[in-house]
Amino acid sequence: MTPKQKQTASCTRIRTENRAGGQRPDSAGAQRAMRNRQLNLQLQGWLLLLPAVVLLATFTHVPAVSTIIDSLFSTPRGRRPAAFSELDQYRTMLADPIFWRALDNNLLYALITVPIAISLALVMALCVNGRIKGRAALRLAFFTPTILPMVAAANIWLFFYTPDYGLIDQVGRLFGFGAINWLGNTSTALPALMAVTVWKEAGFFMIFFLAALQQVSPDLYEAARMENASRWQIFSRITWPLVMPTTLFVAVNALINAFRIVDQVIAMTGGGPDNATTLLLFYIYQVAFSFWDTGYAAALSTVLLTVLGVVSLAQFFLLDRRIHYR
Amino acid sequence: MSERLRALSTIGAAWLLGLIWGLPLLYAIWAAVHPSAFSTSFEIIAPLTWNNFARAWDAAPFARYFVNTIMLVLGIMAGQFVVCTLAAFALARWKLFGGEVLFALILVQLMVTPDILIVENYRTLHQLGLIDTLTGVGLPYVASAFGIFLLRQTFKSIPKELDDAVRMEGASTLQTLARVYLPLARPVYIAYGLVSVSYHWNNFLWPLIVTNSVETRPLTVGLQVFASVDQGVDWSVICAAALMTSAPLMIAFLIFQRGFIQSFLRAGIR
Numbered sequence: 001m002t003p004k005q006k007q008t009a010s011c012t013r014i015r016t017e018n019r020a021g022g023q024r025p026d027s028a029g030a031q032r033a034m035r036n037r038q039l040n041l042q043l044q045g046w047l048l049l050l051p052a053v054v055l056l057a058t059f060t061h062v063p064a065v066s067t068i069i070d071s072l073f074s075t076p077r078g079r080r081p082a083a084f085s086e087l088d089q090y091r092t093m094l095a096d097p098i099f100w101r102a103l104d105n106n107l108l109y110a111l112i113t114v115p116i117a118i119s120l121a122l123v124m125a126l127c128v129n130g131r132i133k134g135r136a137a138l139r140l141a142f143f144t145p146t147i148l149p150m151v152a153a154a155n156i157w158l159f160f161y162t163p164d165y166g167l168i169d170q171v172g173r174l175f176g177f178g179a180i181n182w183l184g185n186t187s188t189a190l191p192a193l194m195a196v197t198v199w200k201e202a203g204f205f206m207i208f209f210l211a212a213l214q215q216v217s218p219d220l221y222e223a224a225r226m227e228n229a230s231r232w233q234i235f236s237r238i239t240w241p242l243v244m245p246t247t248l249f250v251a252v253n254a255l256i257n258a259f260r261i262v263d264q265v266i267a268m269t270g271g272g273p274d275n276a277t278t279l280l281l282f283y284i285y286q287v288a289f290s291f292w293d294t295g296y297a298a299a300l301s302t303v304l305l306t307v308l309g310v311v312s313l314a315q316f317f318l319l320d321r322r323i324h325y326r
Numbered sequence: 327m328s329e330r331l332r333a334l335s336t337i338g339a340a341w342l343l344g345l346i347w348g349l350p351l352l353y354a355i356w357a358a359v360h361p362s363a364f365s366t367s368f369e370i371i372a373p374l375t376w377n378n379f380a381r382a383w384d385a386a387p388f389a390r391y392f393v394n395t396i397m398l399v400l401g402i403m404a405g406q407f408v409v410c411t412l413a414a415f416a417l418a419r420w421k422l423f424g425g426e427v428l429f430a431l432i433l434v435q436l437m438v439t440p441d442i443l444i445v446e447n448y449r450t451l452h453q454l455g456l457i458d459t460l461t462g463v464g465l466p467y468v469a470s471a472f473g474i475f476l477l478r479q480t481f482k483s484i485p486k487e488l489d490d491a492v493r494m495e496g497a498s499t500l501q502t503l504a505r506v507y508l509p510l511a512r513p514v515y516i517a518y519g520l521v522s523v524s525y526h527w528n529n530f531l532w533p534l535i536v537t538n539s540v541e542t543r544p545l546t547v548g549l550q551v552f553a554s555v556d557q558g559v560d561w562s563v564i565c566a567a568a569l570m571t572s573a574p575l576m577i578a579f580l581i582f583q584r585g586f587i588q589s590f591l592r593a594g595i596r
Contacts, residue, residue, distance in 0.1 A: 045420035052413035055469035063446030141348035
C-alpha cells in the first residue's frame, strides 16, 4: 500500500479489454456477443456489490436522508401523526439553552482535548522512539488504555474521582487540598471527562507518530548533529515538518471522534450536573430515547451530520487520503 | 546544564509520563485483587484475594454477557469478511458503470457511522423485528466502508497476471477470489479482524439502545447496568468487573502486542 499501488491500480484493466482487446468485432454477431458479455460482466460485478449496497443504503444513506426529512416534521404522539412543520424544530432548537450548552461543551471538548491528545501523543512517540531504557514497558503503558472498553475505563476513573477517598483526592491531600467532588461540580465535571478522553486516545495517536518517526531518515539527524544543532532546532526543523502530514491526519480523526463522544458521558455523569457535561450525541440520545421526541432528535442529528460533513470536507481539501490510509 | 543531566531528566520525564498513564489501570488492579478495606489504602502487606472477581461474577450474569459479546464480535467479523470482500473485489477489478460514484458513496459511512443515526436505525430495526437481538446489534456494521476500502486497496495491489493465470485454467470468479486474492490478502484480513473485534468488543451506545435483556446484552452494556445498579459503591467489585470485561482483549493484546499495533496502524482508523 505504497504510492506504487497507484500504478498498479491504473494498470488494472477490466477483463473485457484483456480478453477481447485483440480481436476486432467484424460481424454483427460478434458485436452482439461482446455486448452480451459486457452486460454479463456488469451484472456479475453488481451482484457482488449487492449485499454491501443494500446494507449501506439501509443503515447509512436512507436514514441520513430521512433524518433530514424528519426534522421538518413534528414528532408523532399517540394518535396524532407527524405533521409538516417547516423549520419549527430548528426554531425550538435555537431557543433551547440545553442545545447551545451541548454545542458549546462539544466545541470546547474538541478544542481542548484534540491539541492536548496530539501533543502528548507526539511526546510519547518521541519517548518510545529513542533508545530509552524500558521502552517496551513505556509503550505498553501508553497504548494499553486504547484497548480498554470506554465503559470499563469510565468506571475505573469514577473510582479515581471519588471525593475524599479516590486516588486524586488522596494525592491532593498530601499537598493540602480538601475533598473535591470532581464530577459533581459544574466547573470541574467537563474537564474531568476530558482527562479520560485524553488518557484513552493519546496512546492510539502515538502509534501513528511512531510510524512517521521511523520513516525519517537517520541521515538527517546525523547531518544536524554535525552542524551542532540544538535539540529544539532538530525538533522544529526536521521532526516537526516531517510528521506534519501525520499530525493533520490524526487531528481530523480526533476531531471527528470528539463529536461522537458519548460512552463516558453515559457511564460517568449522565450529562450532569446541570447539563455541564451534555455533549451533542448524548443530547440526541437523551431527546430520542428518554424524552421520545424523535422529530427534535432528527433536527439535532441533522446538526451533527452537518458538523461531520464540514469536518470531512475540510479533510478532503486538507489531506490526500491515499497517503495516510496506508 | 550538562548533556548527561539533560538526558537523565528526559528519561525521568518519560518515565513520569508512563507512570501517570499506567496509574489508573494499576490502581484498578490493586483495588480488584485486595479486600475492599484496602481498596484505598496502600499497604504492601495487604492480603491478596480473588473474592472481588467471584462476587462480581455472581452478582450479574457475566457468563451470559461474555457469550453474547463473543457471538456478536465473531458474527460481525464473519459478516464483514464476506460482504466487504465481495464488494471490494468488484470495486477493485471491475470497471462498473457508476463504480466511482458508488465508492464515494460508500466512503460516506466512514464519517456517518450507524450509531450517529440512532433514531432512524432504531426505527428500521423495529420494522425488521430485530430489536433486542444480537443480529440487530451487528447488522448495521456488516457492510463496513472501512473494510471495503481496506480490502479494495489490497486487491488492487495484487498483480492482474495472477488473476489471469488462474482464470486461464478455467476458474470461476469466486474460485479466482479464493485461490488468488484471499491467500495474498491474509495479513490484511488479520489486521482488519483484530481492529473489528476490538472495536465491537468495546462498542457501547448502539448495543445499549438495541438490547434490553440479559440474553442479548454484550459485556459493555452489562457492565454499565451492573455498575449503575448501585453496588453499595463497592469499588473493589466494580473494578474487578471492569477488568474482567476487558481481560480477554487485554490478554490477547499482551501476547500479540506487535501484531495489534501493526494492525491498528495498517487499519488507520477504527
